[in-house]
Amino acid sequence: MEPRFIKFVSIKSKTMKKSNLIYVLVTMLFLSCSTNPFTGKNTLALVPNSEILPSAFAQYGTFLKENKVIAGTTDAIKVTTVGTKIKNAAEKWLNANGYKDYLKDYQWDYKLVESKEVNAWCMPGGKIVVYSGILPITKDDAGLATVLGHEVSHALANHGQQRMSAGMLQQLGAAGVGAAVGTKTEQTKQIAMTAYGAVTQYGGMLPFSRSHESEADKIGLTLMAIAGYNPEQAVVFWTRMSAASGGNKPAEFMSTHPSDETRIANLKKLIPVAKAEALKFGVTFK
Numbered sequence: 001m002e003p004r005f006i007k008f009v010s011i012k013s014k015t016m017k018k019s020n021l022i023y024v025l026v027t028m029l030f031l032s033c034s035t036n037p038f039t040g041k042n043t044l045a046l047v048p049n050s051e052i053l054p055s056a057f058a059q060y061g062t063f064l065k066e067n068k069v070i071a072g073t074t075d076a077i078k079v080t081t082v083g084t085k086i087k088n089a090a091e092k093w094l095n096a097n098g099y100k101d102y103l104k105d106y107q108w109d110y111k112l113v114e115s116k117e118v119n120a121w122c123m124p125g126g127k128i129v130v131y132s133g134i135l136p137i138t139k140d141d142a143g144l145a146t147v148l149g150h151e152v153s154h155a156l157a158n159h160g161q162q163r164m165s166a167g168m169l170q171q172l173g174a175a176g177v178g179a180a181v182g183t184k185t186e187q188t189k190q191i192a193m194t195a196y197g198a199v200t201q202y203g204g205m206l207p208f209s210r211s212h213e214s215e216a217d218k219i220g221l222t223l224m225a226i227a228g229y230n231p232e233q234a235v236v237f238w239t240r241m242s243a244a245s246g247g248n249k250p251a252e253f254m255s256t257h258p259s260d261e262t263r264i265a266n267l268k269k270l271i272p273v274a275k276a277e278a279l280k281f282g283v284t285f286k
Contacts, residue, residue, distance in 0.1 A: 036157055036158055037094065037097060037099045038157050038215075039157055039215055039219075046164070049105060049124065050105075053105055053107075053124055053125040056124040056125050057107060057123075057125060059123065060109070060129075064111060067113050068114040069114075070112040070114055070132060071112075073112075075112055075132070076111075078141065078144060079110050079130050079144065080110045082145050082148055082227075083110035083152075084108075084110070086145060086148045086149050086152050086223050086224065087108050087126070088227065089223045089224070089227040090103070090223055091103060092226060092281055093226060093277075096280070103126075106125050106126040106155075107126055108126040108127075108128075109126065109127050110128045110148075111128065111130070113129050113130070113132065115131040115132060116131075116132075116133040117133045118134045118241075119133070119134060120148070120151050121154075122148075122152050122154055123155065125155065126152070128148065128151060128152065134147065137240050139237075140233075142224070142233035142234075142236075142237070143233065143236070143237040143240070145224040145227060145233075146220065146221075146224060146229075146234040146237040147237070148220075148224075149219075149220030149221065149224040149229075149234075150216045150220035152223065153215070153217075153218075153219035153223065156219060157212070157215050157216065157219060159212045159215070163212070213258055214266060217234075217263060217266060217267060217270070218266075218270055218273075220234075221234055221273075221274040222273070222274045222277045222278070224274075225274040225275055225283065225285075226277065226281050226283060228283055230285045231267075231270075231274040231278075232285075234267050234271075235267050235271070238264050238267065239264065242260035242261075
């Protein structure tokens with residue numbers, strides 16, 4: 001499923017010299033890394049959450065005004081109930097691991113929106129939307145917990161912030177390439193920029209996005225287990241998702257997501273880890 005992220009601001013650097021670009025790049029990388037508690041990784045944070053979250057909340061409000069929100073139904077209540085359990089599981093894990101204030105700026109909200117689209121997403125800061133089109137595939141609470149655990153994990157791992165940061169670096173690199181071939185012919189410039197775009201897309205941005213999906217699967221599996229949902233049901237859900245797609249998906253190397261086969265294989269390996277983590281909170285499964 002495709003998460004929603006805020007668009008990053010373009011970097012106006014057409015007149016910036018190569019030496020200045022390198023200096024800016026190194027400085028940004030050095031000063032703008034943070035360690036995420038869920039992944040344990042140092043991640044890019046070129047745009048602070050103090051800027052990202054207010055913008056995300058505003059975009060979320062606009063989206064709700066422009067789409068039909070389903071409220072008061074059994075399905076809508078289920079989305080809120082399961083979502084709250086996933087949120088509570090995240091809080092339990094964070095508190096137990098010494099990150100009590102990590103979610104202090106989050107403003108959790110869960111909405112079911114009428115749409116045939118088979119999708120769900122979580123914006124930075126905990127704004128969650130589930131499209132009604134995915135409910136026939138989630139089928140039950142465990143299936144919905146798989147989806148919500150995955151989407152919430154994108155926000156918890158600050159994937160939106162990282163993708164914005166990566167996009168900014170990609171723009172800086174493009175400016176550097178442009179400066180390097182600035183005196184060349186138009187044909188040479190076009191070839192250089194096309195090559196740069198292909199290399200950074202297939203060798204950088206797409207693998208980066210797939211790694212985020214795998215991280216969200218791993219974190220989400222643990223959260224659904226701590227919330228009391230058997231993580232084995234995640235495999236059941238993704239098997240249904242794969243069947244529903246009818247195999248109509250691009251090759252993995254061309255996609256922002258792992259293939260269904262890769263995802264399911266990874267989840268099977270992670271189920272014992274998720275169960276072991278849940279056991280720390282007194283949650284067991286038969």
